[in-house]
Amino acid sequence: MNRTFLSQVFTIILSFSVVNGALSSLHFPMKDSRQEKKAEPAAAVPDTKKDVSVWLTEKDESKLLERQAGADFQEEKKDGRYTIAVDDKKTFQEMDGFGASITSSSAYLIHKKLPEEERSRLMKELFGDQGIGISFIRMPMGATDFSIKNYTYDDLAAGETDPDMSEFSIDKDREDVLPVTKQAKAENSSLKIFASPWTAPAWMKTSGFLNGGSLKKEYYQAYADYFVKFAKAYEKEGLPIYAVTAQNEPGHQTPTYPTMKMDWTEQADFIGNYLGPAFEKNGIPAKIAAWDHNWDSPWYPENVLADKKASKYIAGTAFHCYGGEVSSQTEVQKAYPKKGIWFTECSGGSWSTSFGDNLKWNMSNLIIGATRNWAKSVILWNVALDENNGPQNGGCPICRGVVTVDKHDGTYDKNVEYYALGHISKFVKPGAVRIGSNMTDKLQNVAFKNPDGSIALIVFNNTESTKKFDVSYHGKAFSYSLPGGAAATYTWKP
Numbered sequence: 002m003n004r005t006f007l008s009q010v011f012t013i014i015l016s017f018s019v020v021n022g023a024l025s026s027l028h029f030p031m032k033d034s035r036q037e038k039k040a041e042p043a044a045a046v047p048d049t050k051k052d053v054s055v056w057l058t059e060k061d062e063s064k065l066l067e068r069q070a071g072a073d074f075q076e077e078k079k080d081g082r083y084t085i086a087v088d089d090k091k092t093f094q095e096m097d098g099f100g101a102s103i104t105s106s107s108a109y110l111i112h113k114k115l116p117e118e119e120r121s122r123l124m125k126e127l128f129g130d131q132g133i134g135i136s137f138i139r140m141p142m143g144a145t146d147f148s149i150k151n152y153t154y155d156d157l158a159a160g161e162t163d164p165d166m167s168e169f170s171i172d173k174d175r176e177d178v179l180p181v182t183k184q185a186k187a188e189n190s191s192l193k194i195f196a197s198p199w200t201a202p203a204w205m206k207t208s209g210f211l212n213g214g215s216l217k218k219e220y221y222q223a224y225a226d227y228f229v230k231f232a233k234a235y236e237k238e239g240l241p242i243y244a245v246t247a248q249n250e251p252g253h254q255t256p257t258y259p260t261m262k263m264d265w266t267e268q269a270d271f272i273g274n275y276l277g278p279a280f281e282k283n284g285i286p287a288k289i290a291a292w293d294h295n296w297d298s299p300w301y302p303e304n305v306l307a308d309k310k311a312s313k314y315i316a317g318t319a320f321h322c323y324g325g326e327v328s329s330q331t332e333v334q335k336a337y338p339k340k341g342i343w344f345t346e347c348s349g350g351s352w353s354t355s356f357g358d359n360l361k362w363n364m365s366n367l368i369i370g371a372t373r374n375w376a377k378s379v380i381l382w383n384v385a386l387d388e389n390n391g392p393q394n395g396g397c398p399i400c401r402g403v404v405t406v407d408k409h410d411g412t413y414d415k416n417v418e419y420y421a422l423g424h425i426s427k428f429v430k431p432g433a434v435r436i437g438s439n440m441t442d443k444l445q446n447v448a449f450k451n452p453d454g455s456i457a458l459i460v461f462n463n464t465e466s467t468k469k470f471d472v473s474y475h476g477k478a479f480s481y482s483l484p485g486g487a488a489a490t491y492t493w494k495p
Contacts, residue, residue: 053472053479053493056427058420060357060486066133066423072491074477083441084471084478087448087458089495091437094341096449097243097377098137098193099426101384101403101418102346103185105141105148106392108177110385110406115413120184123404123413127384128188133423136191136431139345139380140182140242141249142198142231143173144211146258146396147383151211153202154231162204164223169230171238182240191431193243195319195345195380196231197293199250199259206261212395213254215262221271225279232285241286244343246293246319247271252301253294258395265301269308277314288316290343297325299332306337317341320376327366330374344371348382349418350400351390356417357486363421364461364488369447372425372435379425381418424490428457444470444483458491 051071057064101107111120126132143153155169163169171179186192200211201224208214216224232242251263263271272289280287291311292302302318305311317340318333330342347367353359367379386402388409403422406413429449438448438458446460462468465485471478472491483489 053491055481056424056490057483058360058424058488059484060360062356064487066420066427069489072479072481074474074479074493077471077473077476077478082469082471082480083444084439084473085444085446085458085460086437086439087456087472087474088437089450089456089474092450093435093437094375094377096372096429096431096433096435097343098135098191098431099379099422099429100135100137100139101381101422102139102141103178103182104145104383105150105178106394107147107383107385107402108181109149109392110387110408111181112177114387114406114408114411116411119411119413123385124181124184124188126415127404128185128192133419133427134189134430135185135384135422135426136189137193137195137243137378137380138182138185138384140178140194140196140235142196142228142245143200144259144394145199145249146394147386147392147400148259148394149177149392151259151394153198153200153211155202155204155227157202157204159209163202164220166223166226166230169227169234171231171234179238179240183238186240193431194235194240195244195246195290195343195378196235196242196287197246197249197319197345198261200261201227210256211259212256213260213262215254216267216271221275222279224271225275228276229279229283229285232280232287233283244288244290244316246290246345247276248293250294250321251292252298255395265304269305269311272305272314273308273310273312277311280314288341289314290317290319290341290345291315293319293321293345295321295324296327296329299325299329302333303336306333306340312337312340315340317343317377319343319345320371321345322347322366327370327374330371330376334375341377342375343378343380344376345378345380346382348397348400349403349416350397352399359417360421360488361461361463361486363418364424364459365445365463368421368425368459368488369440369445369461372447373440379422381422385413421488424459424488425457428459428490428492433457444468455492455494459488460491461488462486 052074053072055069057069128135144151152173205220206214248263254260254262291305383402385404403418430451432452433449436448448458462483469482
């Protein structure tokens with residue numbers, strides 16, 4: 002899938018949204034991969050017989066994150082074959098983790114529609130060492146376009162207000178979101194949570210509704226206190242919040258699902274004069290990220306970061322994939338090199354029928370593209386949706402989860418995003434550092450050094466034919482052949 006084609010799809014989806022008022026904020030869907038039961042990925046254990054362990058996914062689905070024969074390092078030969086040179090003397094950003102979003106819809110399906118045995122198996126395949134080891138989740142603060150119902154943590158009758166937050170409660174999250182998140186944390190104790198609100202409570206907004214409108218100036222302090230209450234409540238549940246954004250997709254609002262417009266001057270004011278000081282006063286350690294929207298508007302976070310009061314409290318910028326190019330992340334990083342970059346949302350869906358095309362787009366733009374452009378995370382959208390791409394709450398009718406849960410028979414299938422994500426989440430651990438590796442458009446790649454010293458190299462063959470290449474490291478090299486359109490992860494100990 003090239004970017005021109007995606008732009009065409011963008012235009013079609015936008016038109017659909019205007020006509021029907023029912024599409025989410027332009028989540029580009031990919032393929033519905035619910036076919037025969039997929040092979041399980043092998044455990045990420047060292048290959049004791051070979052220096053290098055290899056896991057492969059092919060575009061025809063014949064191999065899905067499947068362990069392959071390993072390779073041995075030999076004396077490096079200069080025989081003219083293309084060489085990927087891995088250099089751990091060159092270091093870049095530290096990685097926070099990889100994963101998806103536990104939306105209210107996802108949590109409902111996992112918690113209520115899967116039998117206990119299937120639920121346990123799925124959570125191990127998503128978050129456990131024997132699965133893909135998801136280490137970073139995005140947590141919506143209240144309802145989104147994928148929720149069972151509209152809600153925030155301080156909903157009141159029309160005409161009522163609660164500036165002291167006396168009615169604040171996360172009890173609605175106790176129905177599904179908290180149990181599923183706690184189970185995820187039990188599977189992966191290093192799990193980090195990145196939280197974002199889709200809207201403030203209706204009584205704080207110009208519209209008086211959850212769907213659309215902006216935050217009233219007189220409630221900036223109340224909304225900052227709302228974040229503090231949220232962070233403290235989740236901390237009390239054993240789920241500390243690692244980072245937040247002031248607003249999901251602040252450039253977008255719609256009357257069809259929870260949204261809130263927040264221009265860059267409003268965001269700078271809110272963070273610099275209210276949210277940042279409130280976190281500081283209350284000892285909330287959560288990082289604050291700006292923007293949390295598409296690649297196509299790097300000027301927005303640049304303007305927010307240029308505000309001295311706001312910048313003091315901002316750790317970096319969060320991006321989504323639904324417009325623009327991934328290189329915008331590097332543009333912002335170069336302008337503010339001391340600030341971090343996080344990639345926090347991208348969705349698959351049912352408009353493309355090719356597993357290979359979807360694998361290619363995810364590997365090129367997210368797994369390799371986002372991380373080579375300074376992202377400390379890659380977080381996809383819904384971790385689970387049902388066979389009808391729901392439950393939906395006025396949003397995208399054609400988006401798909403990382404897994405698909407059949408709410409009728411209590412089974413699930415893993416989609417293409419599961420395997421693409423697994424090529425990095427299974428092997429690159431929180432605290433890993435991206436290291437040097439030379440890349441061409443034909444053999445796209447990214448390399449990391451884990452906290453235990455092990456190396457993980459992810460390669461995507463962006464051609465139609467098999468490519469044989471060498472990988473060099475510390476004066477030694479191994480050779481490998483990668484089929485056209487295939488992705489592979491290579492791991493070794495120094």
